[in-house]
Amino acid sequence: MDYLNYAKEYLMNTYNHLPVVFTHGEGCKLFDTDNKEYLDFTSGIGVMSLGYGNKNWIKAVEAQLEKVVHTSNIFLNIPVLELAKKFTEISNMTKVFFCNSGAEANEGAIKLARKYSFDKHGKARNTILTLKKSFHGRTITTLKAGGQEKLHKYFYPFTEGFKYAEANVEELEKSIDSSICAIMIEPIQGEGGINPLSEEFVHKVFGIAEKEDILVICDEIQCGIGRTGKIYGFNNYGVCPDIISTAKGLGGGLPIGAVLCNEKLNNTFEYGDHGSTFGGNPVCAAGALEVLNIISENSFLEEVSEKGKFVKEYFKSKNKKNILEVRGMGLMIGIEIEGEASRVQKKALQKGLLVLTAGPNVVRLLPPLIISKEELEAGLNTLYEIIEEE
CATH class of the missing domain: 3.40.640.10 (Type I PLP-dependent aspartate aminotransferase-like (Major domain))
Structure with a gap:
């Protein structure tokens, strides 16, 4: 079925949809109609706090x-x-x-x-x-x-x-x-x-x-x-x-x-x-x-803080040609860049990474709170490469 055309034909023009249709998720990953895997740094704009499929x-x-x-x-x-x-x-x-x-x-x-x-x-x-x-x-x-x-x-x-x-x-x-x-x-x-x-x-x-x-x-x-x-x-x-x-x-x-x-x-x-x-x-x-x-468990919240520090430390350790500032707290991170955030978002999608924007030049990260540091690092490697290529 051509679901993307369904969207054009039946949905009001309120969203500029990215060209993907998701069918299921697991943990911090989503899968599309071709069963392609995506690492999710959006959590449905901060909604999927526990990720997908929490038992x-x-x-x-x-x-x-x-x-x-x-x-x-x-x-x-x-x-x-x-x-x-x-x-x-x-x-x-x-x-x-x-x-x-x-x-x-x-x-x-x-x-x-x-x-x-x-x-x-x-x-x-x-x-x-x-x-x-x-x-x-x-x-x-x-x-x-x-x-x-x-x-x-x-x-x-x-x-x-x-x-x-x-x-x-x-x-x-x-x-x-x-x-x-x-x-x-x-x-x-x-x-x-x-x-x-x-x-x-x-x-x-x-x-x-x-x-x-x-x-x-x-x-x-x-x-x-x-x-x-x-x-x-x-x-x-x-x-x-x-x-x-x-x-x-x-x-x-x-x-x-x-x-x-x-x-x-x-x-x-x-x-x-x-x-x-x-x-x-x-x-x-x-x-x-x-x-x-x-x-509400202290250990859970402490881990979220540590993951946020991990993201900031990751970018501190990198040579930054196109990154102007990394700001935020915990797992609510904005990366201000030289260039268009929407272009980065589309390139990330092609590489199996989902990110958000917050204005014309800010890439926004709101991953599920349960995300591991290994998953964070994998996604950040992809994102850094895309931004520095711009």
Whole structure:
């Protein structure tokens, strides 16, 4: 069957698909319709945190499939209750709302922040301050929340109530006024180029927020759930936000997102303020619980950190003609290059290596967290060769 033509004929033109169709995966490898093997440095954009075919995850999901697949949220189910307990405890938060994706999680976080501020400070305090180069989703509201002008086109009118600042202390201070109810940050900007925020800047955000009763929302959609070698990206800075949004790696491949809050916001949402038909799905919750059981072990997170150091050390030891910078934390790595990242991505695909991009000249690496150092080195050898040939 000519599956690539199926895509052209039946799918909307939302993705510029690479010319490959995958049929199955194992560990950190994917296989296409010709059974060609690919080493995966993408994990479905950070989703397949445990790789492909994890036995414990499959067992947990299959067991729940045989019990109950879905109920309305006017009823409770055991997996979501167990997940809520585990998730709030390891996050140092007090309550959680489950949804289906990162964009939905950010929508929920924005609503929660505005409701808190409305209740305490009145209607006029409703602006969310986000950062330039940020990305928070593709709904109308989360597109506007993202601090990239290229996102703010076609779909007018956009949701109001957002303001943008560069990720430096001086501009942050200039941007604070009486309308700001929350500051929303990605500790490491993902789609914006794999840009870790500076420690000075993050601590300034939290200092201003505490002084002015402004909420801090940490968007952990991409950098959370063990990706940086900590449960969350913000854990690398020694801070704790009021609201956390997360998704991607949480489900281990199944769609799930979450909004977590601290005690200050425990009772902000009242019955009917928010909801999600599929949020808290018992099958997705069962998978997510298994992910958390595995990645929350200290030894697992330490290994992720070590693998991240291994990647950086690899490039430090090389002569770099076309590599300008290697940045990131844990297994969230951006390689800024001379040349087009998309060309590198296509050449890597031909050689059996899957990588991502984050802007025109950044190659993005988000391998499964379980990847071995041997697999990392093999993929890095291929990638280095391609970049230096450009």
